[in-house]
Amino acid sequence: MRKPAYLKKGDIVRFVAPSFGVTTEPYMSRHARSAKNWKRFGYVIEEGPNVHRNDGVAGSASPKERADEIMAAFASDASLILSVGGGETMDEILPYLDFAKLKAGEPKWFMGYSDNTNLTFPLAILCDTMSIYGPCGPQFFMKEPRLSEKDALRMLEGEKDFAGYPKYSKTKTNPDKPFLPFRLSQKKVITPINYKKPMKGILLGGCLDCLINMCGTKYDKVKEFNKKHPEGVIWFLEACDLSPLGIRRALWQLKEAGWFENANGFLIGRPLCGEANWMGVDRFNAVTDILGELGKPMLLDIDLGHVPPALPIITGANAKVVYKNENIHIHYED
Numbered sequence: 001m002r003k004p005a006y007l008k009k010g011d012i013v014r015f016v017a018p019s020f021g022v023t024t025e026p027y028m029s030r031h032a033r034s035a036k037n038w039k040r041f042g043y044v045i046e047e048g049p050n051v052h053r054n055d056g057v058a059g060s061a062s063p064k065e066r067a068d069e070i071m072a073a074f075a076s077d078a079s080l081i082l083s084v085g086g087g088e089t090m091d092e093i094l095p096y097l098d099f100a101k102l103k104a105g106e107p108k109w110f111m112g113y114s115d116n117t118n119l120t121f122p123l124a125i126l127c128d129t130m131s132i133y134g135p136c137g138p139q140f141f142m143k144e145p146r147l148s149e150k151d152a153l154r155m156l157e158g159e160k161d162f163a164g165y166p167k168y169s170k171t172k173t174n175p176d177k178p179f180l181p182f183r184l185s186q187k188k189v190i191t192p193i194n195y196k197k198p199m200k201g202i203l204l205g206g207c208l209d210c211l212i213n214m215c216g217t218k219y220d221k222v223k224e225f226n227k228k229h230p231e232g233v234i235w236f237l238e239a240c241d242l243s244p245l246g247i248r249r250a251l252w253q254l255k256e257a258g259w260f261e262n263a264n265g266f267l268i269g270r271p272l273c274g275e276a277n278w279m280g281v282d283r284f285n286a287v288t289d290i291l292g293e294l295g296k297p298m299l300l301d302i303d304l305g306h307v308p309p310a311l312p313i314i315t316g317a318n319a320k321v322v323y324k325n326e327n328i329h330i331h332y333e334d
Helices: 027-041 063-076 090-096 100-103 114-127 147-156 208-214 222-228 244-256 285-294
Strands: 012-016 044-045 080-083 111-112 131-132 161-163 191-193 199-206 231-238 263-269 298-302 311-314 318-324 327-332
Touching: 012 027, 012 063, 027 044, 044 114, 063 080, 063 090, 063 100, 080 208, 080 311, 090 114, 090 208, 111 114, 111 147, 114 131, 114 208, 114 222, 114 311, 131 147, 147 161, 147 199, 199 208, 199 263, 208 231, 208 244, 285 298, 285 318
Parallel strands: 012 044, 012 080, 080 111, 111 131, 199 231, 231 263, 263 298
Antiparallel strands: 131 311, 161 327, 191 298, 199 318, 318 327
């Protein structure tokens, strides 16, 4: 698996908008503050042409224009390509991306989460290239990065050891108070299932909402990936819009498609559906009823996904995952 070079001061960070652009509050104010902060961190800032657009159908621009922006960013001198947001229709850019060219070119870090699964995942599966499932650009609006953003910077600069956070938040964004940070108010409880020893393998996954759309398409090369990597996969999965029943159906689909045949374990993030219960299905048994029969270790409700804070994860990296002291610890191997 190809690993991009770690960032060093003076490198270029290029903002792109492969999904939503930065056109509403609080994201406009946060993006402007974030750009200033990245400069203060010691990096050079560039912006792609779609960052401030809202001309597409649930996207910054047309699918081809968004794909062109991505291709240009990977052909540029940037060391980090940083998405400015998630959204709804990033999957539509896939037919316009030249994955052969991306695979042949110099590897660069791409970072984003949610809808950005539509690039972080194919980069690993199709291009043998690592990426970071982590915070989008506007999340770096705080003068002193904390939690997810701090860990993302540490990760990009070469740190290899990370741990989960003490609590999580239910704070919602406020357009009238763009710089109001979320408040850690909820006690975190990770539920281990079948966990007896550290998990080892390649980290692969993202947002379930996006992964099920790729399943069965020409971008689905998971079986081929599994064959090339007998060391096994640690799947990290989280959900945005899916209900508990939607999560159950999505996991069933991916399991029946053979995606988990090489699984060494599962890391399941906190889903936005939270405490919802649909006909007896909740966020826990939606997972355990479908994946439990595989007999693999699982850690449920880890710091991952749309309920902050969320650990950044290097998609495609070999790692050891340990559950101790009621927390998750990830060590990235060289």
